[in-house]
Amino acid sequence: MSQHSKWGAQRRPPKPPMLLGAPRGTRGAPRFTGALLTLLALVVPLAPTAQEAYPSRPITLVAPFPPGGVADLTARPVAAAMEKVLKNPVGVVNKTGAAGAVGMQYVATSKPDGYTLLLALSSISIIPEADKIFDRPPAFTVDQFAPIALISADPTILVVPADKPWKTAKDFIEDARKRPGQISYSSSGIYGTLHMAMELLSHAAGIKLRHIPMPGAGPALTAILGGHVDALASGPAVVLPHLKSGKLRALAGWGDKRVAALPDVPTFKELGYPDAEFYIWAGVFAPKGTPEPILAKLRDTLRVVVAEPEFKSAMDKLETPIAFKQGEEFQRFFDADARRLAAGVRKVGRVEDKK
Amino acid sequence: MLETLGNLGAGFSVALSPPILFYAFVGCVIGTLVGVLPGVGPLAGISLLLPATFGLDATRAIVMLAGIYYGAMYGGSTTSILMRIPGEAASVMTCIDGYAMARKGRAGAALAIAAVGSYVAGTVSIVGLMALAPPLATFALRFGPPEYTALYVLGLLVLAYMSSGSMVKSLAMAALGLLLGMVGIDQMTGYFRYAYGVVELGDGLGVVPVAVGLFGVAEILASAGQAAPPEVIKPRMRELLPTRREWRESGWPIARGTVLGFLIGILPGSAHIIASFVSYAVEKRWSRHPEQFGHGAVAGVAGPESANNSATSGAMVPMLALGVPSGPIPAVMLAAIMVHGVAPGPLLIQQQPQLFWGFIASMYVGNVMLLILNLPLVGLFVNILRVPYPYLYPAILIFATLGVYAVNNSVVDVWIMLVTGLLGWLLRKLDFETAPVVLGVVLAPLLELSLRQSLAMSDGHYGIFVQRPIAGTLLAAGAALVLLNLYSVVRRGRDWRAKLALAEKGEAQ
Amino acid sequence: MTTDRVAGIGLALFALIILEESWRLRLPLGTMAMPGPAYLPALLAGALVVSGVLIAVQGARAPRLGAVGWSEWRHAVAILAVCAFIALALERLGYRLTMSLACAFLLVGVERKSLVATLIFAVSIAVGTHYLFDTLLRVQLPRGAFGF
DSSP states (O other): OOOGGGSSSSOOOOOOOOTTTSOTTOSHHHHHHHHHHHHHHHHGGGSOOSOSOSOOSOEEEEEOSOTTSHHHHHHHHHHHHHHHHHTSOEEEEEOOOGGGHHHHHHHHTSOSSSSEEEEEETHHHHHHHHHHHTTOOOSOOGGGEEEEEEEEEEEOEEEEETTSSOOSHHHHHHHHHHSTTTSEEEESSTTSHHHHHHHHHHHHHTOOOEEEEOSSHHHHHHHHHTTSSSEEEEOHHHHHHHHHTTSEEEEEEOSSSOOTTOTTOOBTTTTTOTTOOOEEEEEEEEETTOOHHHHHHHHHHHHHHHHOHHHHHHHHHTTOOEEEEEHHHHHHHHHHHHHHHHHHHHHHOOHHHHO | OHHHHHHHHHHHHHHTSHHHHHHHHHHHHHHHHHHHSSSOOHHHHHHHHTGGGGGSOHHHHHHHHHHHHHHHHHHHHHHHHHHSOOSSGGGHHHHHHHHHHHHTTOHHHHHHHHHHHHHHHHHHHHHHHHHHHHHHHHHHHTOOHHHHHHHHHHHHHHHHHHOSSOHHHHHHHHHHHHHHTTOEEOTTTOOEESOTTOGGGGGOSOHHHHHIIIIIIHHHHHHHTOSSOOOOOOOOGGGGSOOHHHHHHHHHHHHHHHHHHHHHHTSSSSTHHHHHHHHHHHHHHHOSOGGGTTSOOTHHHHHHHHHHHHHHHHHHHHHHHHSOOSSHHHHHHHHHHHHTTOOOSTTHHHHOHHHHHHHHHHHHHHHHHHHHHHHHHHHHHHGGGGSOHHHHHHHHHHHHHHHHHHHHTOHHHHHHHHHHHHHHHHHHHTTOOSHHHHHHHHHHHHHHHHHHHHHHHTTTOTTHHHHSHHHHHHHHHHHHHHHHHHHHHHHHHHHHHHHHHHHHHHHHO | OBHHHHHHHHHHHHHHHHHHHHHHTTOOOBOSSSBOTTHHHHHHHHHHHHHHHHHHHTGGGSOBTGGGOOTTHHHHHHHHHHHHHHHHHHHHHOHHHHHHHHHHIIIIIISOOOHHHHHHHHHHHHHHHHIIIIIISOOOOOOOTTOO
């Protein structure tokens, strides 16, 4: 550091030798540094070692989406129930950004000691693929995670404004075939969950639609309510009130089975498009390399969590059915879903290249 | 009409019950604290307390969260006026004239005017919310991408009014701000623009680190090393409140700010920050002494602060009337209701009258509470200015860093604050204004996205902007403004030349 | 070398760098009907170049660069260095330690106040704000390797 006579505009009376303002060569600075280093050397080895009972520290469940969204609303009851079962604090942290990539990357690169977990949505399979087609080094890869359990899996449903002429999905698809690229739909963002759902349908039914990306699921819903777009693939919970009030009409669903709250809405599978299967699912992941005993404990914990009555009622209030899958079952579901989505993203390719 | 009053009466009986009063008060206090902390805005405060509301019933939860929301708008002006650090992004405009007033010894007056303006705006806009929620919400829904594009283009014109210096310099600053706003993921195509592998930049630089850096840190950089500390006239107790003249000067700006903020607030989207910017420009345009702006014009504090607060009530309109979140903050509040099993949607007002009217009534009560909280605190806050500057600025720096970090728990934001702080300091030295840069960072992603969305909707035809009535009207208004300005510039030029010609003739004779 | 000339040239250079980066990152330009990710940045960079050049050209009337008064640059550099330290150390050393060190450095090293007063002030600010925001408001400030 520069000599103290340069600091300040005026000459000052001599002061006792100070930390950094002192002229070079005094005994102050080296002594202090020595003391600091000694302190560090003593303290660092005292840092907690890994051989302790799990869990002994607060666990962080990272929700990579902003508060109020699906991931966040699912994460909080999960964390609360986990805390009860494990008798150990479990806190939710929102690490938002880049459609979830920031939070996911954070967990992928954190220590695999079981204290940092991720509540991810299906976009976890989409983001690395999207990175690949842009020739970017991926923010994270799917195999940086060890899946623990699936909590919920909502199929998306196709909704249109009530004043549109299409009464069934068949009408919609036929009209789309007659006028390729004329029917518009909104989504929560490019390569997002709502976009990929529509893309899967477009490829399965051989139609071409016009995509209007919006900055999130909320604006996507506002756009269709205002009549600015013709269609939307949405999670059932957010559109239920509008279906009930008659502003929107549901045509079909992307699920394996019909949505419980909408028994009259057929699935695309029934209508002859089995490839149009898409769920906005939420699952808990840990960084890969987390020791197996910890993973097993987390699996057991989550199994108890989804049976908890408080958790069940919380999810009921959100109108989100619990769809618990674990271990092998979850791995299979996850792999199949990831494959489907990766193929979908590759088919979409770079949007710019098509123009 | 009678029915509304009856409902309101029922609502007040709910709002004035002790538990609801308590939660509203807690929300207001937390909101004020959150607002005072630089950078951290109401969204952070609400998200943090969302889990705490799960144990409460729906009415208490939403009352507390709303208290945080508009409380933060009250608190945000405090650091803006005292330290030139925006308490949240929407308070950036208050930094300019508010801080100038503080330097002249009118800090107490500025704080008081901000508080009273916020109160008036908050209360009046709730009346609008109460009486006009459903029809306003339906109108707001008609704003689609083309309408937003027109609105943001008008916002760009606001940039022109914000500067007092040369036109070219403002243009350069606007372009710079807009360019900085383009960092991040391109929402239409998925490309990462200028992010260089830093995932945290995916959503852009973020208006909070940029605003705190350009205003707060730059201020510290410029003042800390001066031989004499920044000249701040310390007011006496008697001078704490605004003079009669200052009250008179703030009357119309408060009224205009209220209406303007409310109208902009009801539009779904992130337009709320723009409310204070637009109000500033309107006040400057309407003022008889536009040269005062930037040096302590009362209207420059009264207008934007009122616009802020009425925008928050406006934001609740689509949320309550339609169940549609008009921004991230109403989205969190909707989530809070949903978690308690109350289904938001167009039928909310009919199905849950207790919730709706209790909420409205508690907003009235909350505004009164905040006024009572804030006015006496003016004296306390002004005393912060008495702390010797060498002790004050490290504390301010720590607060600013804390606030910027806390928004996203991200160190990248601290780096952005650092770099924009350096940039802001350099710009000040070189005699450039920094407010247009902040507005540019806010507007750029919004304007670009809605423009490209509109073109996607119309398959590339620019005609969509004039074919749709609202968009066409807004653009016509903007064009009229530009033409008016050009006309007055030309006229002044002609007058000037005519005077010069007369003078020359006179000399020749 | 007036302020305006330096500023104008600086802005124009920045805009040119943006254009070069858009080219290097191969961001598609698109058309006027379908603007690509590089379209608006290119327009704005163009506007910035033009205004930067205009400012530089008209810059003769501005004050000279040295005349503006840069006496506070050492303080400014120190403050920026402290900010950089905070950014680097915040998550490694934890909030309270980082902020105490940063505040102490500014007060002792830069402002040359007494050591005792500095330590009291710095530690109380760091711990106080931590208590207020982390414990009371649950803002989640980082705890570093030492646990605080």
